[in-house]
């Protein structure tokens with residue numbers, strides 16, 4: 001059997017019972033002997049980036065797994081789990097019950113459009129970077145700190161902690177403008193500098 005490889009997977013949902021979908025999807029993703037769960041990030045509520053205007057907020061999270069599946073086998077497995085959750089691909093970046101992306105697969109780099117590694121848009125997506133940094137504060141992507149990339153990402157201001165209740169989201173922002181009306185934000189060890 002081949003040596004296991006560590007992979008980072010990003011999950012998102014903005015339709016249906018979003019939180020239940022994410023929990024079940026994590027269980028489904030690791031429900032194979034070839035995939036072992038290493039860690040789970042907190043869930044964050046995020047404003048939709050791209051796609052049609054007015055779509056619902058997402059819940060996003062990141063998991064780390066160790067797998068003996070090859071990269072394309074892992075991609076197929078992610079697609080199978082998406083399908084199980086009735087994912088329909090209609091509009092690019094449109095609303096979906098479940099999206100599972102492979103962010104990294106070991107140190108593999110690939111420019112095959114079917115599987116680009118690391119994920120080509122991950123470095124600019126706070127909805128991926130922020131939960132990943134919470135899971136692993138020392139994580140690096142393309143030689144840069146994931147935590148630092150997170151606070152620089154344009155969508156950082158649209159992040160909220162998720163309180164576990166699948167309603168409108170919590171009142172306190174993670175990256176959102178806070179009560180003072182400033183764009184400053186702090187969550188754990190991740191802080192965004194005030195604009196000069």
Ligand SMILES: Nc1ncnc2c1ncn2[C@@H]1O[C@H](COP(=O)(O)OP(=O)(O)OP(=O)(O)O)[C@@H](O)[C@H]1O
Pocket residue numbers: 075089092093094099100101102103112113114115116117118119120121
């Ligand atoms: N790292 C990757 N992880 C997942 N899919 C990938 C990756 N690289 C390329 N793809 C390809 O992208 C195709 C479209 O994926 P998907 O429908 O999940 O995109 P999306 O979630 O709407 O947008 P985005 O790719 O910006 O996250 C997939 O069929 C897959 O083959």
Ligand SMILES: Nc1nc2c(c(=O)[nH]1)N=C(CO)CN2
Pocket residue numbers: 011012013046047048049050051058060093099127
């Ligand atoms: N907030 C948020 N926005 C998105 C997301 C997502 O998971 N969360 N996924 C997308 C395509 O993968 C496009 N836009």
